[in-house]
Amino acid sequence: MNDRLSETFGALADPTRRAILARLASGEASVTELASPFAMSMPAISKHLKVLERAGLIARGREAQWRPCRLQAAPLQDVAGWVDHYRRFWEESFDRLDDYLQELKARDSKSKAKEKKHVRTKRKD
Amino acid sequence: MSAQNARTSSTMQSSEWDLVMTRVFDAPRELVFKAWTETKHVAQWWGPKGFTNPVCEMDVRAGGAIRIHMRAPDGVVYPMTGVFQEIAAPERLVFLCSALDDKGNSMFDVLSTVTFAEERGKTALTLQLRVMKATAAAPQYLKGMEMGWMQSLDRLGELLRSISRMTQ
Numbered sequence: 001m002n003d004r005l006s007e008t009f010g011a012l013a014d015p016t017r018r019a020i021l022a023r024l025a026s027g028e029a030s031v032t033e034l035a036s037p038f039a040m041s042m043p044a045i046s047k048h049l050k051v052l053e054r055a056g057l058i059a060r061g062r063e064a065q066w067r068p069c070r071l072q073a074a075p076l077q078d079v080a081g082w083v084d085h086y087r088r089f090w091e092e093s094f095d096r097l098d099d100y101l102q103e104l105k106a107r108d109s110k111s112k113a114k115e116k117k118h119v120r121t122k123r124k125d
Numbered sequence: 126m127s128a129q130n131a132r133t134s135s136t137m138q139s140s141e142w143d144l145v146m147t148r149v150f151d152a153p154r155e156l157v158f159k160a161w162t163e164t165k166h167v168a169q170w171w172g173p174k175g176f177t178n179p180v181c182e183m184d185v186r187a188g189g190a191i192r193i194h195m196r197a198p199d200g201v202v203y204p205m206t207g208v209f210q211e212i213a214a215p216e217r218l219v220f221l222c223s224a225l226d227d228k229g230n231s232m233f234d235v236l237s238t239v240t241f242a243e244e245r246g247k248t249a250l251t252l253q254l255r256v257m258k259a260t261a262a263a264p265q266y267l268k269g270m271e272m273g274w275m276q277s278l279d280r281l282g283e284l285l286r287s288i289s290r291m292t293q
Contacts (some may be wrong), residue, residue: 003258003259003260003261004261005233005256005259005260005261005263005264006256006257006258006259006260009143009256009259012143078264081264082259082263082264082267083143083144085264085267085268085270085271086144086235086254086267087144087146088173088271089172089173089267089270089271090146090252091146092172092173092174092274093170093171093172093173094146094148094250095174096169096170096171096172096173096174097150097157097160097170098148098150098151099170100160100166100169100170101150101151101152101156101157101160102151102152104152104156104160104166105152105156108156
């Protein structure tokens with residue numbers, strides 16, 4: 001799918017879903033187990049799980065009756081990689097902005113000094 | 126509109142953002158804000174090391190357009206467009222940025238909120254990024270760009286090496 005990253009970002013945008021993923025990072029769990037920390041109805045939890053499943057972030061077992069949920073790391077790695085690249089883009093830009101601001105400041109104080117000198121010479125006349 | 130929601134959210138926590146970056150600049154806030162909102166300044170620093178910005182246009186008002194063409198050291202041009210959503214000089218800037226492919230389609234849209242805070246003559250800048258859309262081409266795009274600037278660092282390294290050889 002062309003928009004898979006968008007879907008991953010969308011799935012990650014919700015705090016409940018992030019908490020579910022964090023829980024699954026320590027091992028597979030049943031829907032009941034996943035629901036227990038939240039003051040939420042089972043259908044609401046199921047809805048969140050469906051979003052995560054569609055984004056490929058979790059997989060659900062078919063074999064066992066309790067259908068445990070498992071974390072799927074690949075889309076997370078894609079997102080982390082993308083974010084990392086984007087962060088580097090900005091870090092590079094910030095470095096340049098830093099240098100440029102110093103240049104602007106130096107230019108500014110030089111022109112101010114010139115102004116003062118100008119005023120002084122004028123007074124002499 | 127999710128872009129609108131992200132902006133007006135009253136309990137804005139860093140966890141609502143995909144990426145938050147802060148940096149303190151040793152310059153007064155007015156100057157830093159100016160460096161972000163006047164194109165002759167923006168063109169001097171926007172983009173990674175070694176990049177130039179042959180096209181840099183900004184209509185600095187809410188709803189105003191942004192158009193920047195970044196040129197990598199290897200000659201590849203990376204166009205992007207955007208629109209300002211909020212301008213509160215010299216404190217805050219909100220804009221939506223899109224990177225375009227060679228057909229002019231957006232590969233990713235990122236909502237950026239820049240906050241400028243005065244800190245005893247220095248400026249603490251916070252950049253909050255929210256990814257609104259990202260296609261499968263998005264990672265490739267950034268990777269390509271990174272190759273561009275890594276090369277420019279390599280070139281700098283080469284130059285320094287050859288200079289140090291000459292002075293030996």
